[in-house]
Each structure stands twice: as C-alpha cells, then as structure tokens.
Amino acid sequence: MPEIDKATFDELKQMSGADFIGELIDAFLDDAPNMIQNMQTALSAKDVESFRRNAHSLKSNANTFGATRLGVLAKELEFMAKENNLDIGNRLEVVKDAYDKVAEELKGMRS
Amino acid sequence: MTSTHEPGRLLVVDDNKVNRILLSRGLEQYGHIVETAENGKQALEMLKRGEYDLVLLDIEMPEMNGYQVLEACLQDAELRDLPIIMTSSLDELDSVVKCIELGAEDYLNKPVNYVLLRARVNASLEKKRLRDEQRKLIRTFTTKEVADELLKTGFSLRGNFVNASVMFADIRSFTALAESQPPDEIIEMLNDYYALMFDAITSHGGSVNQMMGDGLMAIFGAPVYYEDHSERAVRAALEMLELLDGFNQSQVAQNKSQIKIGIGVASGQVIAGFTGTQHRAMYTCIGDTVNLAARIEDYTKSIDQSILIDSYTYKDLPDSIKTQPLGPVVFKGKSVSIDVYSVETDSHKA
Numbered sequence: 001m002p003e004i005d006k007a008t009f010d011e012l013k014q015m016s017g018a019d020f021i022g023e024l025i026d027a028f029l030d031d032a033p034n035m036i037q038n039m040q041t042a043l044s045a046k047d048v049e050s051f052r053r054n055a056h057s058l059k060s061n062a063n064t065f066g067a068t069r070l071g072v073l074a075k076e077l078e079f080m081a082k083e084n085n086l087d088i089g090n091r092l093e094v095v096k097d098a099y100d101k102v103a104e105e106l107k108g109m110r111s
Numbered sequence: 112m113t114s115t116h117e118p119g120r121l122l123v124v125d126d127n128k129v130n131r132i133l134l135s136r137g138l139e140q141y142g143h144i145v146e147t148a149e150n151g152k153q154a155l156e157m158l159k160r161g162e163y164d165l166v167l168l169d170i171e172m173p174e175m176n177g178y179q180v181l182e183a184c185l186q187d188a189e190l191r192d193l194p195i196i197m198t199s200s201l202d203e204l205d206s207v208v209k210c211i212e213l214g215a216e217d218y219l220n221k222p223v224n225y226v227l228l229r230a231r232v233n234a235s236l237e238k239k240r241l242r243d244e245q246r247k248l249i250r251t252f253t254t255k256e257v258a259d260e261l262l263k264t265g266f267s268l269r270g271n272f273v274n275a276s277v278m279f280a281d282i283r284s285f286t287a288l289a290e291s292q293p294p295d296e297i298i299e300m301l302n303d304y305y306a307l308m309f310d311a312i313t314s315h316g317g318s319v320n321q322m323m324g325d326g327l328m329a330i331f332g333a334p335v336y337y338e339d340h341s342e343r344a345v346r347a348a349l350e351m352l353e354l355l356d357g358f359n360q361s362q363v364a365q366n367k368s369q370i371k372i373g374i375g376v377a378s379g380q381v382i383a384g385f386t387g388t389q390h391r392a393m394y395t396c397i398g399d400t401v402n403l404a405a406r407i408e409d410y411t412k413s414i415d416q417s418i419l420i421d422s423y424t425y426k427d428l429p430d431s432i433k434t435q436p437l438g439p440v441v442f443k444g445k446s447v448s449i450d451v452y453s454v455e456t457d458s459h460k461a
Contacts, residue, residue: 023132024129031128064130
C-alpha cells in the first residue's frame, strides 16, 4: 500500500509544473525532519504549543503531497496537543515511521 | 488562464517552506512580484518598510501569529487598507471566521489550489485598485481632513441627516461670455476660476461636491461636522470674491474678460451621503436647504448682490461679519417667505 495518494500528487505536479516538483519535494525532505525533531524536543520540554504548531505544519505538508496517512497521524497529534494532552504513547514513533516511508516514495517521484 | 490582469506586489507570509514556495510559484507564474516572510514579526517589519498591494497570511506561526499580524495591520493607519487574504487548512474554519470578522479580506484553503489562488488574489487586487481610485477621486474633491474622515468611516452608501451649510456659486451671464471668446480660452479661464474657488472652499473645511459648467455646489459641515459651518461657508464666500478680485485684475491686464459671480448660502438640515453604486459614487446632499441655497444664489442676479444668505446662516454669524437684512422673500416653490441677508463684501477686511 503506497503512502502517497497518486491523484493528489499528480494534481500538485501538474499545478506547479513538472520541472518544479523536485524543488518542492526537496523543501519538504529538508523541513519535515526538523518538524519531527521539534515535536520530540517539545514533548520532552512539555511545550504543548510548540508541539501543536509543528504537528500542524507536518500535517499541512503531508496533505499537500497526498501523504494521507501521515497527514491523519499528524492531525491526531495536533488535536491532542490542542486539548493540552501530550500523553501520546508511541504515536510520535508511528509518525516517524510513516514519514520515513513517505520520504522514500517521494525521492522516487522527484523526476 | 490568460485573463487580463495587472501584476501586483505581494507578500507571502508562512512559516512553512513548502507552503511559501508553492504560493510564490503560483503567483509568480502569473506575473506577480512576490516576496516572502517566515513569521509574523518579519512580515510586519517588511510591511512597514515596503509597499505591497496584498498579503497572503498564514494563521499558525511562531513569533507573531496571523491574528496578531492582522490586528497590527488594522491598527496601523498606513496598513489598514492593505488587503489580507488568510491562508489556512480546512480544519481551521473557526480561526478563519475570526479573521474575516476582524477585517481580513478573504481566505484560502491549504493545500492551495492555483486556480482559486489566482482568482482570489486578482479579485482582491482589483478591489484595492478601485478603492485607491476612489480615494484619489475623493482627494481631488475635498480637503485632506474630509478625505481621511471618509476613508476612516468607509464608503457606505447610507445617508443621514446632518446640519450643514450649502453653497451655490455661479458665473453671471456666462453664456454671453462663452460666445465672445475662443473655446480654449474659455476652458483655461474656467479652470483658473475653479482652482481659486476650490482653494477658498477647501481652506475653510468645505467640500465641492458638484460642478455644473459654470456653477458649483459646496457643503460645509458634512461629511465632517463643524459647529461653525455657517461662518465657514460665509468666510469661504468672502475669500472667493477676494480671490476673484485678483483674478479679474490680471484678466484686465491681459485684456481678457472679467468674471462676476453670485453666491447663495443656506443652512439647516440636509440629507447627506454617497449616492451611486459601489463602483461609482459621489458625496451629495439633498433637501429643502439645498433647494433654498440654489434659489438664493439665483436671486443674487435679480438684485445684483454678490453674497446672499438665509436667516439660519445669518443667526450663527459673528458680529465681525457685516450683513444687511433684505427682508422676506418668497421663492418659487416655497410656501413661506424666507428672510434674506446680504453679506458686505468688505467685511472680511474688518
């Protein structure tokens, strides 16, 4: 089961231009690990606001590329933080794992 | 899509790199000039330094979030009218509603769709252009104070009752004058004349709201209320005559025709407001007072007086302005007689 929804991705590619999609993917691969790292840091520091904001950004980008599952997972974390709940169990691990798979797929879709 | 549009200078504010480049790309492809800011604080600094036509503003940001930027812009006289389109994800509907209520121009969902992005941006830019044009137009018809007041209160097409003084001024026997001179000289003379009259009127806080060939209508006390609107109108009338004196002297020196005018002022309640459509509107006043001012101005010709005023204008004048009672006059279309006063034209020298 692929992580990236092909229809959403193709639409993005067509909209922004095929020559541009590589730059967009690179920006995401550049930024997303920081977001996840920031969430980790915020979790240790019990900084709900920072955790929520980074989960929000990750969700936003995941949805842009059609990484539907990652988007749903990030959204769940965003909402938990919104409720002031950082009792997230292993959910951040699941997010990392999902992101790794998304990243692999996107690398193959660059051209 | 190749609809005609003018490029705008836009600021994209988003803490997220992917969103920033996606938005910039979509707008640059369309010919707009795009700059980006990574957070609200940076955005506000850029807005205060540079000139932008439109802002695309993310809500969720560190440092200063979208609300704070929006509020700061709305409180800043220079940035208040800058259109701001909020960009947000679908599940932030509450936040979007809050922003629109605060005064954001529009909103756009992320992930962004380029067709919608361009349509909303172009619509906002077009609206801004209309507003800017309206503002320019307003500035040419009124004083800066009046224009500022109008821009602050907005261009609602609602009317309201106000107490004000209405002035009509007209060139005597203009038709004969027009027939005896070449057209370009007539237009030049009219333009010089209007420039002087505008000066006299606006420097006393009045605004000219109509020009009809050789005549004009001005209002004092609206849209900005002045307690002393009667005195302002009469003092403006006196200055108009004084400026016209100088104008006539230079006309004589150049062997050109002189201009004589009659001015009528009436005060009281008028209905004032913008009439027209959202795209083309003018500030205007209607009511008995307006009608009376026009009749009084007309009457100046019959009795060869320069400035005539009604009793409501008269009663608010200070003693330093000298007047002569001319007794009651029954004007056409009026059932009761009106006490009319002439203003002594050298009373401004007192």
